[in-house]
Amino acid sequence: MQGQWLGEFNDEFSGTVRLELEERDGRSVGNAYVFYAQKDNLPGLMFRVDIGLVPPFETEVTTTYLHSDGGIMTLEARDSAEASLAERFGKLPIPAKLQVELDFQGDDVVVRYTTIDGQGDVITLIKSSLETPSELVGRADLTTWAQFREWAVDRRPRNFIFRGQKKPYKLSTTFHRTWRKNLQLWILDDVRMLYSAMSEQISYPLQLGNMEHNAAFWSLLQHHGYPTPLLDWTFSPFVAAYFAFANVKPEDPASPRIYIFDQAKWNERYGKIGFTADPSPPQLIVLESQRFGNPRAAPQQALATVSNVADIESFIRAKEIQDGQEYLTTCELPATEAPRILRELELMGITYGSLFPGLDGIARDLENRLFRPQTLPA
Template sequence: MKGQWFGEFQNPTMKGFLRIDVDETTSGFAGRAVAFGPVELTPTIVGSFDTLSQSNPIQFSVPLGPADPNTGFFMAWDDVAPRYPGTKFAKTLQVTASWDAQHLTLKWVSDIGNEGQAVLSRTTAGTESEYVQNPITWDEFKRMVAGLEPRRFVFRGQSDQKRLRTTYHRTGRADLTRYAYQDIPALHQYLSSRTRHFFNLQDPKEYGAFLHLAQHHGYPTPLLDWSFSPYVASFFAYRSSRNSQAAVAEETQRVRIYKFDKQAWQETYAEETKLDALKLHISAYEFLAIDNERMIPQQAMSILTNIDDIERYIRTRENDGTRKYLEVFDLSIRDRPSIMRELSMMGVTAGSLFPGLDGSCEELKERFF
């Protein structure tokens, strides 16, 4: 049951869109459901749950709370009545859930007697990219990026063609409310003894800088790292492989560079600042480089998101054909030795991107091994 699920729901009075984010716990499942109905008929409805077992099917109770459908801020039930006069809202659901690898089936009865149901689909984030290979030579790639508008686009290098996914969602977790109220305080307590700066998590800028610092030191976060430099992205695409692997690679084996039109996206879609925002979002940020020496040389920019399948979400926003936000370029793994050598001559090395002993040793490992 763990993971992120989407689909339509219906009850006797309306239909809408339902998202459920579920984590696996030691004894059961915990998570949050967010239901979006017609704004003229209902606020956004949010329910949290924590089951006592992992049996399939399973029954559990879900207390409900309202949120403003425009701002995403939580409301009191007393404030809902004047907005929707004459409408009676349920405060609790008794839910029966069953699932398989692809679908989550929900049926419920509310405390006011209404019944509802939904069949939700699991995200396909763990599968191969929907983007077909777009082979390009290193010289063609350099000519292409040389003609781009500076700092409009950001780039990400990957050693494979897996879909874009944050390190947090790759773990199988999905409930960012639990992450915000359990993980972050514990992480802050542990890291504060190791950082020169004490991060004030009440300040959104410092909160973002703290999250990005944790990301760069291996803790799973709902951030996806990008760079304003296509050459830094190229380094990361090739970083995890070796020249010996390149020498025996098949012609079809390629690394992938993603190019994202950050400016066009930000012109169209509003950013969210809350880690556990209710609405689905992809928000681009340049965080403060507090205690994080890697950010500046990597020309780093990050996407904050509550979406498991980032690629699918972006593609659905491109369906009208008026904007193209995301493109892919696939470089041959066989060209790794010459490309890494050229990147080194540009100053793009592990030593420059990872200041400190680790980066220096990695750079010399690349040179001598």
């Protein structure tokens, strides 16, 4: 029993529930989060979950108060919140403890909870699955390289961000592609351990208590291959095209995919909020972090999104349905166009060597130039 499960409730109050579990030392442990809609003006809640690996999956959980936009409340802030809630409702509506039973039904989990006075409810949470195929289909107006190139140059720079993938996998961070799902544990343990181990190798001062520095350190970890909750993007549609088609052969059956994310529209709806860490509501934040120690960031026109949601594609799709907007689309081009696309990108100055400065980049560029099949006329 490990993974991430999401659900919603719409009764007297509305909001989201997120459950994250990992199997460790013969137990399934993690956290559950409850965040209410802004209109309800209620604090978020976090519950530590610790259950065995055989039924019954029952446990008593203690309530931790969170700020409505994320972050654990101090004792002073909690006292203030409880006083405000007691005045508003005539009593404290949030119990200090809950009895919880988890019923795993296939990929989903039914959560039953009761308070000390016998009140309770049931909610079904759906597992965030990265194994199911992407539901996105390529745009009908962008089926050739010429169409995509013309569309791209007609867009206002930086309104859209792009990501190239050789295969149409769902969007997910390197952290969420692993067996681990407890992001708070990653933040509290992994980041501090890594910072302690790497601090002597970092030639510039970083303070993890500073959120901008925290974001920069996460980006540094991503740059050096450690799993993080970051997903790489680029402002350049042509850099994204390179990452989609590099090493693709014309006979490959899969169509490379270029994701197109309307960050201007997304930020207009959800606000261009700063970098935050878990525990927080389900979210996707566009992050332009400081580029400490990453010489590739500038030539790649790189940026990232940070998310606490495993299945980013489904999360965005749910927001599209909710808002009546379109945020995420894809361009899927046939692999047969790869030689011409890569040749045009080379003429633009977009090669492995330009995107990955250094000896490796030089060697790869020369390999591509001297060993590439001559499929186009000289």
